[in-house]
Amino acid sequence: MNASYDKNAAVVVLPPVRSGRVESRSLRAWLAQSDLSFDPEPKELLRRLTDELGLPYPEEGLAALRMWGQTGDRPTVWIAAADPVYLEPRLDHLCLHALRGVGIPSSDLRPLFDHLQETLADDKRFGFARLGSNGYLRASEPISTASAPAYVVDQREPGEFLPTGEHTALHRNILSEIEMALHDHEVNLRRVENGLPPVNSLWLWGGGKVPERVTRPQPPLFADDPLLTGYWENATAVSEMWPGSFQDCAEASLHGFVAVTPESDHRSETLCEYLQQLRKLLQEKHVSRLILLFRDGVRADVRRSSTLKFWRRDDELLA
Numbered sequence: 230m231n232a233s234y235d236k237n238a239a240v241v242v243l244p245p246v247r248s249g250r251v252e253s254r255s256l257r258a259w260l261a262q263s264d265l266s267f268d269p270e271p272k273e274l275l276r277r278l279t280d281e282l283g284l285p286y287p288e289e290g291l292a293a294l295r296m297w298g299q300t301g302d303r304p305t306v307w308i309a310a311a312d313p314v315y316l317e318p319r320l321d322h323l324c325l326h327a328l329r330g331v332g333i334p335s336s337d338l339r340p341l342f343d344h345l346q347e348t349l350a351d352d353k354r355f356g357f358a359r360l361g362s363n364g365y366l367r368a369s370e371p372i373s374t375a376s377a378p379a380y381v382v383d384q385r386e387p388g389e390f391l392p393t394g395e396h397t398a399l400h401r402n403i404l405s406e407i408e409m410a411l412h413d414h415e416v417n418l419r420r421v422e423n424g425l426p427p428v429n430s431l432w433l434w435g436g437g438k439v440p441e442r443v444t445r446p447q448p449p450l451f452a453d454d455p456l457l458t459g460y461w462e463n464a465t466a467v468s469e470m471w472p473g474s475f476q477d478c479a480e481a482s483l484h485g486f487v488a489v490t491p492e493s494d495h496r497s498e499t500l501c502e503y504l505q506q507l508r509k510l511l512q513e514k515h516v517s518r519l520i521l522l523f524r525d526g527v528r529a530d531v532r533r534s535s536t537l538k539f540w541r542r543d544d545e546l547l548a
Contacts (some may be wrong), residue, residue, distance in 0.1 A: 236448065236520040239510065240281055242274065242489040243503055245525035250497040251357075253545055257502045263531040263546040270526070271381045275456055277522055278487065284447065286546035287460070289437025292365060292374075297439060297462060298455030299360045301527070309374045309436035311357065311364040311407075313338065315426035316387070326426055327379035333428065337416050338362065341500050343426055348410050355403065363455070364431060366403075373397045381382050382432070393503065400433065425508040437464065451478045452489035475506045479515040492524070507531075 244250075247267075251257050279286045287294065292310035297303050313333060315326040342359040350356050356367035366372075373392035375382075382390050392400055408430050411417060417427035440463060447466035450457060461468035471491060472478060478488045490503060510516055511533055519531040527546055 238485045240487045240520045246523040263529040268526045291435030293439040294459030295456040298458030309366045311366040311431040313428040314432045329381040373400045375434040379432040475542045
């Protein structure tokens with residue numbers, strides 16, 4: 230598959246923009262003059278970027294790529310992501326709550342994963358590991374896993390996202406064992422007493438082995454996201470940590486680049502500061518085009534010629 234991206238463009242992932250989060254009239258007008266669109270269906274971030282850049286999306290091994298991005302070492306075994314979630318029982322269905330965004334402390338996650346390792350890994354079929362807020366499951370044989378991470382399923386009924394086909398029985402069995410082991414664990418009892426959601430399940434997704442390494446042209450990446458880092462590493466492409474400003478990204482790149490701002494950046498003031506930096510890059514001709522992917526599904530395609538649409542001063546997507 231040949232990459233089809235604009236080599237002089239900057240593809241940027243930004244905080245959510247809807248609900249009037251851009252208070253500056255000047256910035257709102259600037260965005261309104263671009264080509265704006267909105268996809269209401271949540272999508273995994275690497276999927277959004279590969280679709281935008283015309284790059285291949287891995288058929289398996291997303292968790293192994295993420296571990297590679299976290300550790301710097303290429304995994305050689307079958308791995309699935311096993312991320313902490315709260316399954317809330319409602320009247321006629323379950324609702325999944327992704328917990329990575331609430332900042333579960335290591336002091337809670339460590340004993341939970343230690344307990345899973347002690348109770349379920351004795352026969353060597355499985356192994357559990359935790360790296361930061363990310364969990365992993367190693368298995369001696371493949372298990373069907375979900376293709377989407379928990380944040381895509383957040384606040385939704387998880388049934389439609391569960392895997393189907395071969396090896397699904399093994400998925401159901403291990404998930405049942407995990408939930409039984411987590412039930413009434415002292416960490417969860419304490420969390421409930423403190424008004425916090427318990428970690429009563431793990432969301433198993435992205436299972437497989439690391440795809441075969443290739444050499445593929447990709448724009449330089451600036452991001453703290455380990456899955457993206459692992460994907461770029463697997464393509465023998467350049468990736469760096471997010472430097473804190475788009476000016477630094479432009480100075481480190483010969484042409485265009487991909488930049489992902491930290492997921493924890495929620496403040497509207499931070500969003501406006503980012504947009505000001507990007508508008509300046511475009512005005513000063515550091516890049517020929519900006520493709521802005523906001524985390525709430527809005528997409529803006531901004532070119533220098535967009536300002537010719539001077540009659541556009543606002544857009545309902547920004548309201």
